[in-house]
Amino acid sequence: MKAVQIKNYGASEVLTFIENLPVPAISDNQVLVNNYATGLNPHDIYLRKGMLAPILEESLPIIPGLDIAGKIVMVGKDVKKFKAGDMVYGMMDANESFSSSGFAKTGAYAEYSVTREDTLSFIPNGISATEAASIPLVALTAYQALTKKAEAKADQKIAINGASGGVGSMAIQIAHYLKLEVTAVCHTDTNEFVSKLHPKNIINYDQDDFTAGSDKYDIIFDVAGNKSYDLCKDNLTETGLYISNVPTENTFKAYHNPEKENIFGFHNKNRYNWVLPSGEDLEEISKLLISRHIKPVVTKVFDFHAVQEAHSYMEQNIARGKVVLDLKPES
Ligand SMILES: NC(=O)c1ccc[n+]([C@@H]2O[C@H](COP(=O)([O-])OP(=O)(O)OC[C@H]3O[C@@H](n4cnc5c(N)ncnc54)[C@H](OP(=O)(O)O)[C@@H]3O)[C@@H](O)[C@H]2O)c1
Incomplete structure (x- = not known):
């Protein structure tokens, strides 16, 4: 072959x-x-x-x-x-x-x-x-992050950092299906592409830092992986969650030693999302494709x-x- x-x-x-x-x-x-x-x-x-x-x-x-x-x-x-x-x-x-x-x-x-x-x-x-x-990979990543790691609920506010890429563009669409209020973070050059996915707000990271202001989010999904939990924590609501997509050395330690989660900073508000192959989750994603919630x-x-x-x-x-x-x- x-x-x-x-x-x-x-x-x-x-x-x-x-x-x-x-x-x-x-x-x-x-x-x-x-x-x-x-x-x-x-x-x-x-x-x-x-x-x-x-x-x-x-x-x-x-x-x-x-x-x-x-x-x-x-x-x-x-x-x-x-x-x-x-x-x-x-x-x-x-x-x-x-x-x-x-x-x-x-x-x-x-x-x-x-x-x-x-x-x-x-x-x-x-x-x-x-x-x-x-x-598959990007939609499973976004679906598992939002429904399983974040257990997202309607009307929550989410910031998606890295919104124009494969995972980000799926995360925006799945977040809309879950009735979340989406703030998409992307470069000015990708603003037009991202705006076609209709997030409520767009922040161009080359002009504004979404962690610099006082805006609070229930979920910060750091798809790009360039904003640490420490940088984001003041922008989380009291029950808010930071979910990272990109592993650090500590991620691997924590991933393989779940009992040590707190030692490595992977406590309840700071979660890592590792995509798993799953026909079952993909079935749910297929339903969203059929219902046109995601394209x-x-x-x-x-x-x-x-x-x-x-x-x-x-x-x-x-x-x-x-x-x-x-x-x-x-x-
Ligand atoms: N842990 C897991 O299981 C898992 C699963 C899937 C993906 N990932 C990882 O997640 C990352 C994203 O995956 P992807 O498939 O979405 O990649 P991608 O399609 O290449 O998209 C990455 C996006 O990051 C954005 N970006 C670059 N610099 C940025 C910055 N300084 N601030 C905010 N956004 C920035 C880019 O958008 P602009 O053009 O707007 O800058 C780009 O669209 C990759 O590192 C990938 O390996 C991990």
């Missing part, structure tokens, strides 16, 4: 297009998906650069990518929900069982990917594979062979919403 591998860590040039890799085998609880598209995420870039190497459970070469959308071509004997021919999407995890480290195993930059049944959902009618591939925000599509160009584009920080790699089978 065709796939892109990382054989050495480094710049986008290390992404190597290969024509003849063996199609991966599946276990009883897994399915084989013929990918039509994959959504790109900062995770892919961190992986390529070797930033995740110290915590990764596998060695090079690695096929990157976590977002898949395509047609099931084979199912394991324990798979109940899906059959060959179904069009599915998901944040894949090639591990046979959920990893205790919380890390999903990659492999989406490929003609065929293996993933567990419990990571997938059917692509809703009217959503293309390209659009579907843009959804895909694909702003750029690259051909499979242009994967290096796609990574370079992502690294320029000029992308809005989502960038997708088109893997459609050649006819």
Whole structure:
């Protein structure tokens, strides 16, 4: 099969297009998906650069990518929900069982990917594979942050820092579905894009610092990860929560030692959000796509062979919403 591998860590040039890799085998609880598209995420870039190497459970070469959308071509004997021919999407995890480290195993930059049944959902009618591939990781991140970490309730005020990116653009839409009052924080250059998602307020961080004033929020979702809890805490209501999306060294310590949460500053008001692959949560997201509460925000599509160009584009920080790699089978 065709796939892109990382054989050495480094710049986008290390992404190597290969024509003849063996199609991966599946276990009883897994399915084989013929990918039509994959959504790109900062995770892919961190992986390529070797930033995740110290915590990764596998060695090079690695096929990157976590977002898949395509047609099931084979199912394991324990798979109940899906059959060959179904069009599915998901944040894949090639591990046979959920990893205790919380890390999903990659492999989406490929003609065929293996993933567990419990990571997938059917692509809703009217959503293309390209659009579907843009959804899973970012929508799961936003959905799990707002509904599970924050347990958001109607009429609460939320500030979303990093509002124009993949997670931020989903977080705005899911927050609206949850009836939250949204303040979106973005650069002046992305203001126009963000305004089309209709947040109540927009703060351009290159002109104003949302933590400098006296505005209070019930939830501060620091998607960009450049505002610490300490910087945000005076802008939280008495019961307010700060949720970070970007790990620090302390995050990893606290994540693996939940009983030490308070020691590392991860007390009730300061929470870290780690996205988990979940077909069940994706089902809920599918319902929001069907009801049009959320819409895909694909702003750029690259051909499979242009994967290096796609990574370079992502690294320029000029992308809005989502960038997708088109893997459609050649006819
Ligand atoms: N923990 C997890 O499980 C998890 C899950 C998903 C993502 N993440 C992480 O979350 C981060 C965001 O992911 P993403 O997919 O949304 O990335 P993305 O699509 O690249 O978006 C990142 C956004 O950050 C904004 N940004 C850059 N500098 C900023 C600043 N100084 N202040 C405020 N915003 C700023 C950019 O918007 P402007 O152009 O407006 O500056 C950009 O749109 C990444 O680091 C990613 O790895 C973590």
